[in-house]
Amino acid sequence: MSKVLALSGGVGGAKLALGLSRVLSVGELMIVANTGDDFEHLGLSICPDIDTVLYTLSGLNDSVRGWGVANETWSFMDQLKQLGGESWFQLGDRDLALHIERTRLLQQGHSLSQVTLHVAQRLGIAQAVLPMSDDPVRTTVHTAQGDLPFQHYFVREQCRPVVSGFSFAGATTAKPLPALLECLRSDALEAVIICPSNPFVSIGPMLAIPALREALQATTAPVIAVSPIVGGQALKGPAAKMMAELQLPVTAAAVAEYYGDVLDGFVMDACDASQAGAITAVPVCVTQTVMKSLADREQLARDVLAFAGTLA
């Protein structure tokens, strides 16, 4: 059974998941990705957070562009525009292979978790990478311009609309992945790491599944979140903008408060050390959380695991 469970959204979360995968032995780490931003587009089933984790763990990711696959080409999009197709969501030619193969396997009746494990294996990833649920959960962003499916908000509208809240269609009836519940109930589990992902739209969909939230509260392993807010900003994505629009302080402390009683510990960046005293609900670990290099990813993984050891 896995010793460490990492809950991840996209780019930021996948960085720490990669660090964890490199400091833990094979079989010790399970990575569970958000599926709230999955969507169907051009007839394809697209799972952006799962894909980012898969590409990051396999080393196929484009670290310069920050998303998608390295050595990507764009002939498909170029031609699709000529045909008048929907071109607001960029799909690289290499990336397309994953979407087409996944869509085909799902249509054959395989579950999303089976497909994800299959792809991870084909890409040479030794760790278990899984969706939070095989049941669809779909994030809607409530904005001043109306309700938007997540990718319409995130990609098509480039996060411009002012956010007033979120809903997660399917979450209340979605079953957490059995392997995930089993992991959370296992005595072997030593830590649950909520990676530095967007609390609202990357981790929020997981917490919106009642049985998953309960299992996180009930697990005997310490649940530790790493703040995605550093120095009042999100390193990537709209988390800080969302907090401001939701009238929340744009601070690491506000992230800890959002997670509430799910948490047993909180990791924040050294630059926010002055806020550490404001967090009284759980122990706080202050360290370097900005992951620029591979060494940074590994060091943060070690720091978080060491912190978990003190909470056991």
Place this chain on the structure above:
Amino acid sequence: MSKVLALSGGVGGAKLALGLSRVLSVGELMIVANTGDDFEHLGLSICPDIDTVLYTLSGLNDSVRGWGVANETWSFMDQLKQLGGESWFQLGDRDLALHIERTRLLQQGHSLSQVTLHVAQRLGIAQAVLPMSDDPVRTTVHTAQGDLPFQHYFVREQCRPVVSGFSFAGATTAKPLPALLECLRSDALEAVIICPSNPFVSIGPMLAIPALREALQATTAPVIAVSPIVGGQALKGPAAKMMAELQLPVTAAAVAEYYGDVLDGFVMDACDASQAGAITAVPVCVTQTVMKSLADREQLARDVLAFAGTLA
């Protein structure tokens, strides 16, 4: 209404269709493509003959490779192989845009003819390009290795199995495209050109639709086939190999005999002039039919149209 109707399979037929499109005025030509070799692959609706006609007429075709799109890239196939997907059917990145967009439009409820006209328009093609029917017709090749769906025979098995016959699932109930029947019944129609395509698997599926065969027999316009067999060989594809395996003489005359009472005239290459006397059922035009250059395509188009004028 169209003055000329061209019936085409893939590469060879599309060459003459291109020639016809350049010597006729806009609105004078309707091109109808075979759909017997259409298939569903990786969840996509693929129509190889329609695509070849579209790429050829739009000038997007790769004239060096002989199929698909020029300036093609192959990142998708490369990545699909890494994922363990089915890779026997080559799908270029640019080509994929057409399959994905068509599949999406078909799933939205548009007919294949609507989608084909839409794509033709987007690609700047002034002529009407249409499928023979909106109803699916699927060619099966009967071989010594058993029955094979057409693309399995043609691409996966590279035409190696010995052929004993063909069947065309759906043909007896398929409705010819109404615009095609209307064209064949029109007084404005001056010629029907059966392009130099494979008689069995490119034109055969059209003739297997009873109402289409009857309409070809009933039309007042002369129906003229151009032989795909030149000097005992097919310029492209398995037509000659199939004729040998079916115990037919591999000659232009045998092609004329295969078309039988559908024909009002037959065009064969000058190198086969000695066989012209063997064809007694219909008038024969002997000319240069090998289309290497664009000028060749235009000249053959002119020759065929002039021949049609003598039969009117």
